[in-house]
Structures are given as C-alpha cells and as structure tokens.
Amino acid sequence: MAMGSLGELAYRYVTGRPLDGRDGYPYLRPGAGRWSGWKRQAYRLGTPALAALTVVEPHQGIGVAATAGAVAAWSGRRQMTRRRFRRAYIDPTLTAIRTPLGLETGVTLHVDPGLGNLTPRLATPLSPAELAARQWYGQRIEPVLRWLPDRTQRCAWAVQRWVRPATTKLDVFRRPGTEQIGPHIELTAQTPYLTQEQRALVSSIINSKIPVSDLVESWNQVGAQVKARWTVRKRPPGDVGYDHVIARIDSLAEWEFYIGEAAGGRPYTISLKDDSPHIAVSAGSGAGKSVLAQLIAVQVLRRGGRVIILDRKGSHRWALGVDGVDYCTKPHQMHAALIREAEDADVRNDLALHEADDWDPGERTLVICEELNATIGQLTNYWAEVREKSDPKKSPAVTALAELLFMGRAAKKNVLAIAQMLTARAIGGPEARENFGVRCLARYTVNAWKMLVPEAAMPKSSRTLGRWQVVIGGVATEVQVAYLNTMQARALAKPADGPDSALSSDVPExxxxxxxxxxxxxxxxxxxxxxxxxxxxxxxxxxxxxxxxxxxxxxxxxxxxxxxxxxxxxxxx
Known part of the structure; x- marks a missing residue:
C-alpha cells in the first residue's frame, strides 16, 4: 500500500501505527505484529528524546541511557525466551492443527509458560562459571535487593490480617468476579463448527505436542468461533483422616455418608436415599476397598444401625466385638444372615405399602460383601453340600442377595459389594448389577472401567493410596477417601446418643x-x-x-x- 502524504506518515509515526499503512494492529496488544502500539510509540518517541538529552545534558543523558539500556536488555531477554517458547511449542502445534483442519490462518493458540515444566525444558545447562556467578549473586546481591520488597509484603499481609474482621463483613456486597482458571491452553478456530473427529484430532495433537499431563478439556462451539480450553485437573488433598471425619459426620442426615475430600478440599458425601441404596466397589488388591467399607460402616453404627459383614479372609478386625456388628466368616453364617435380612426386608416392604411416604421402617442395615466373586462361589458350594433333593438347585442365599438389591431403598437395607472385578456373573446377573447407582473404582483397568461405568469418561488411574473415582449418574468425581485406623474406627462406631460417644481428636494414631x-x-x-x-x-x-x-x-x-x-x-x- 502507498505511504500517503507526509502528514499521514508523521501521524502514524507519533501514534505508534505501522508506517506501511496497514491497520488492525491494536494499541495495547501485539495483535498481528511483534509489538503492540504503545511499545512502538515509546520506542519512536523515546529514542530521539534520549539522544537530544545526551547532547544537551551529557551527565543526565548518560544516566538515563544506562537505565534505558538495562530495561532494553531485560525486555530483550524476555523476548528471546518467549520466542524460544513459541518456536518449541506453539508454532509446531499450530502447523500440525491448521493443516488437517484446512484453516491456514484461522487458528490461534495460547499456552501458559507456567504449565507443568514447559519453560524449564528449554533451559540450557549452565557452565561452571555461570553456576558460580549465579550462586554468588544469590548469596550476596539478591538478599539485599529483596529485603525491602519482602518487608513491604509482610507489612501488607499484617494489615490484611488486622482488617480481616471488617473486610469479611463486606463480602456480601462484593460481586463475583471472573473465574480464576489458572495456567491453561486455549485454542480459537475461526470456524462455526468442528466435528467430533476433528475435535479428537486437535485434542490428540495438543496432548502429543505440549508435554503436560492430565489436562481437563472443554469445548465451546456457540457462536462464529470454536473455542477449546485445557486446564490442569484440580486434585483432592493427599491425606484425609480422622480429624476430617469427626468434623463432618454428625452434621449429615441419617441417609448421607461422608466419603472423603474432593478437589479443593470439598467434602464429598453420598446419599443412600437420593443417589442409590446400594454401593459397588471395584479395585485392585491393596487399593483400600476395606477402608472405604469401614468408613461407611462406622457411620451406620454411629447412627444406631446394624452392620453385617460377609468376610471370609478377615479384613475387618476393627469390627470384632463391636456392638451392632454381625461378623460372618463361615459360609453357613453368611447363608443364614442373607436369608434373614431378605425376609426382614420383605416384611418391611409389605408394611411400607400401608404407610406414608416418609415412614421410617427402623434401623438401617448395611450388608458388606467382601470379595464378592469368591463369596458367591462359597455360598453356591455350601448349598450344594447341604441341600436335599427337594430343595431348589440355586442357593437361597444368592437369591436373597439378589432380592436385597431389588428392594433395599424403602426397607433401609443397603448392600456394599466389594470385588476386584465386579462382573455380572459375580452379582447374579446384569439386572442385579444395575441396582448399584453409586460405583467406586480405584486402580482400575480399562476393561474394568468400561464394564462398570461405560457412560463416564475414564480419567487416568491414580497411584495415590486412597484415591478413588466415585461415579454417580455417569459423572466421575475424584475423591481422597478418609483413612481410619482400628482405634479410630472403634471410637466412631459408638452410637451418637450413647455413653462415651463424644468425638475427640486425641484417638491414637x-x-x-x-x-x-x-x-x-x-x-x-x-x-x-x-x-x-x-x-x-x-x-x-x-x-x-x-x-x-x-x-x-x-x-x-x-x-x-x-x-x-x-x-x-x-x-x-
């Protein structure tokens, strides 16, 4: 494009606009160019002014020039770092995305340098001399330079703590701000729609070209542009224990049970009234299946309920001698307990037909079936040994378990089924397995996830002990389950309205x-x-x-x- 008149050229020079006549370069943002308008304007006006000051007032000019040089060096170093970052991550990723989408200029990508260890990956090894110089600077110079800013920040924090009683009362008048999403990756495509295959391709490219693991992906296709964002998954706390439990459980409703802490330290509870009357637990060996069952059991006992444990291998020694617990370790004990509970549930359901909707049938009973795959086999073998010719071929205990699964909500009979692989055969058929509305998985395989919760997207399995995925209604929530030792579990299992039931934090670890x-x-x-x-x-x-x-x-x-x-x-x- 032609330059235009001398006046227009002067106007563009003074205002920081491109001299070649092109428009579309914002004043506050870089836009299509490397520099934003205000930086270009400061450079054009500051350089002649500095040169004139150096000629008229040499001493002042030299000081200003030295300051400007230091600022320029610092800015240039930042620009070099950003350029290296862009060459290593952004430009190759954009090239890989634009080509298959057919959008050569219509895709922009933002990647926060603070994500993971992206910036440290670009650092070059230091020579011994550079290492010694940095060490000397950190020991001799940096403490002096940071002394005043550190003291100022500490004073500001002290003032904030001092005025906090007053400022917290003003929170009711404060309007909510924008969501703080933290470091993220954001992609914008100048097209109104991307197909599922195209979105999957873009996601695959992002995860392959930008080495940051475990990102949460979201797409927005409303409007003329398609926007995608990848953020770092928020994690639950690494340790949840007795103190968390005693702070939560007595404030819950009778049908609500505290499980642990979700992302951001948010307490996570399940409802045996609203979510599901039965709980399925599937995890590998040593993942904490019995710890989760124990946590729910002690809350049932604390509220005056009963717990029946079918446990051939003795995983719940905390329950030995505890009031309200029927600990069945032999097949004949399990057989009798299941039949008894199914008959009691049948009676309660018959009574519920003639009562109001909020009728309380009595104490809650939780049936914990440890290692259900093996337990079903033991019950079947036991029945094969004791049955008479006139008896049904199928084990009455297995039938009773299936009946409990189909009629547990109104009767307040709840089943917690534990297995490494909770197959339909282990629970008595696919229909029986569908009664588990709450499903908890840890250290799962792809096969186990697809079998139990195919409707939910599978997150990466965590190696953190006690870290579970709790799936309700097709939504998976990562939860750090609270851990209780034997003494703590026995202390919590005492009924809340009984003697010596007050909770304290001094139970031995x-x-x-x-x-x-x-x-x-x-x-x-x-x-x-x-x-x-x-x-x-x-x-x-x-x-x-x-x-x-x-x-x-x-x-x-x-x-x-x-x-x-x-x-x-x-x-x-």
Missing part, C-alpha cells in the same frame, strides 16, 4: 500403637520381649491394657507402655 515385641525392639520398654511377657502376666507395675489387635498380638498405646516402663518395678528375669 497407628504409630502410637505397638505390640509388646515392637515396644521391646524399639526401646520403648527397657526389658526384652520374654521378660516383658512375664511382667505382664504377673501384673508387675502399671500394666497397660490392650487397645487393639495386630494379628494375634495385643496392641498397646505408646503412652501406656512408657508409664509402665517408668513405674520403677524390678525386672523379672
């Missing part, structure tokens, strides 16, 4: 529980294991009381053992 041999090996008690056993048998000194079991050995609290050791009695050889 696992590290405070020791067997007699462990205490001797760790030096908590000054005697050998055999000598300590004799002292215990003869009640020498302030003998500690057992607080739990570890296999066949009694567990004692560290504090009780220390008191015993300090009781000053003579050792028995």
């Amino acid at each position: 696992d590290r405070d529980m020791l067997t007699l041999r462990d205490a001797s090996d760790a030096g908590v008690i000054p005697w050998g294991y055999e000598a300590a056993k004799k002292r215990l048998q003869r009640n020498v000194g302030a003998v500690p009381a057992p607080r739990g079991k570890k296999g066949n050995a009694d567990l004692y609290t560290r504090g009780d053992l220390v008191t015993w050791a300090e009781s000053g009695k003579t050792s028995v050889g």
